[in-house]
Amino acid sequence: MSAKSASVVGLGKLGLCLAAVLAMNDYRVIGVDVNPVTIDSINKGISPIFESGLQEIIRAHRRRLHATSSFKEILSTKVTFVVVPTPSDDAGLFSLKFVERAMDSIGRELRTKKGYHLIVLVSTVMPGSMDHFVRPLLERVSGKTCGKGFGLCYNPEFIALGDVIRGMREPDFILIGESDKKAGLKLARIQKQICKNSPPIERMSFVNAELAKISVNSFVTMKMSFANTLAEICELMPGGDVDKVTNAIGKDTRIGFRYLRGAQGYGGPCFPRDNIAFATFARILGAHAEIALATHKVNLSQVHRVLDIFRKENIRPPAKIGVLGLSYKPNTNVLEASQSLMLAKELQRDGYEVLAFDPTMGENQKEILSLGINCAEGLLSCIDESDVCIIATPWKQFYDTDLNFSNKIVIDMWRFLNPETTATLKYIAIGQNRNLDSKFPPDYLEKLSEVEKIPAV
Ligand SMILES: NC(=O)c1ccc[n+]([C@@H]2O[C@H](COP(=O)([O-])OP(=O)(O)OC[C@H]3O[C@@H](n4cnc5c(N)ncnc54)[C@H](O)[C@@H]3O)[C@@H](O)[C@H]2O)c1
Secondary structure (H helix, E strand, O other): OOOOEEEEEOOOOOHHHHHHHHHHOOOEEEEEOOOHHHHHHHHOOOOOOOOOOHHHHHHHOHHHEEEEOOHHHHHHOOEEEEOOOOOEOOOOOEOOHHHHHHHHHHHHHHOOOOOOEEEEEOOOOOOOHHHHHHHHHHHHHHOOOEOOOEEEEEOOOOOOOOOHHHHHHOOOOEEEEEOOHHHHHHHHHHHHHHOOOOOOEEEEOHHHHHHHHHHHHHHHHHHHHHHHHHHHHHHHOOOOEHHHHHHHHOOOOOOOOOOOOOOOOOOOOOHHHHHHHHHHHHHHHOOOOHHHHHHHHHHHOHHHHHHHHHHHOOOOOOOEEEEEOOOOOOOOOOOOOOHHHHHHHHHHHOOOEEEEEOOOHHHHHHHHHHOOOEEOOOHHHHHHOOOEEEEOOOOHHHHHOOOOOOOOEEEEOOOOOOHHHHOOOEEEEOOEOOOOOOOOOOOHHHHHHHOOOOOOO
């Protein structure tokens, strides 16, 4: 048996990447999943998941990575990472139903294990889950005491889909909630082995780690909604250009550039739901998380901001709208909570004929068609067949390819198109107001009497 061994329960978007990263760091890895298709595919050396670099790692380290449905096999390893889904429930909190099943299966196997075993929950959970649900469940089912027979850690990830492997190997920091010092130390050692960049490791109690995890995404979404608010202001301000503003203020080290690009609202499987969970948790405690609520409200209004452009520009059905990019961000095929997809759906509902193209279209075609959105055969035909083209998800190829938008109206959510190529187009850039003819300052001081006064105290 190889000296370094680990098991990973849940081989999805995050878990399979973790298994692969462990394997590339000389760990013998047992992957456990309930999905036979996933298991079969991994054992054939084929990644069932679209993630940059993952296929290559699986192929290169296949010898050390074995997938199975048998929880018994985790007993041959020293540590088990649990990366199962924690979907949001109706109240906006994270459900523990998959965690419960997985921990129950692990606990049963641990009953027969002689030595110490470390269990690490990676899935995102609500504060209080580790102390009040996971630890008691494992103790009850295994018949062992946490801290003696087994150790327990919470070790959430802060990665972004499309960049998961790099994110796992070069994180800004590692967050560890621990049942006791021994458990935290063991996990810190493993993390040091798999990270290339010696990140700072923050070790703490379960509740603080659980809160820290959702706070990160809540803060980052706030930044995005702030940038989108700036974009809206710039659109209404003659000569306004959100990039000029964010490129300047991002240089302030208190602010920083990342996620400060006034463009599209945020989406995906983590950002919206983590921010809602943060706000809901605060409410349950009786704290006031108005910032998180405002962030969410701003995000919900982003698609309508684009629809307003259609009204302002008098673009009406049956105009044919080409939506370029549907995934919630580039380099992933994930459509969950995608603002591009939401926009396409709203346009279709408003009576426009919507034609969409995404580089990962094939895998999602059925779902897209079921929404009444037509799938273009390729990028060029999507543009050719449309009256209006929206550059929605900023895939690199949309800006690298010399695309012919002549005679089209182009709405560029991200302002990546070369200004030289847009000079002759009807080009609308989100976050910019190129109307330099209108007088500025406008009569806004006269409007002061019309707006609701914001009390100073
Ligand atoms: N995807 C992300 O970008 C991301 C980022 C940070 C945190 N997270 C968190 O990580 C967790 C997992 O997310 P994901 O995107 O990898 O989910 P996923 O849906 O892609 O994968 C989950 C996997 O778990 C398997 N599974 C379910 N129940 C199981 C069980 N009882 N035993 C064994 N396997 C089981 C499923 O078959 C699936 O393969 C979630 O809590 C999520 O919030 C995800």
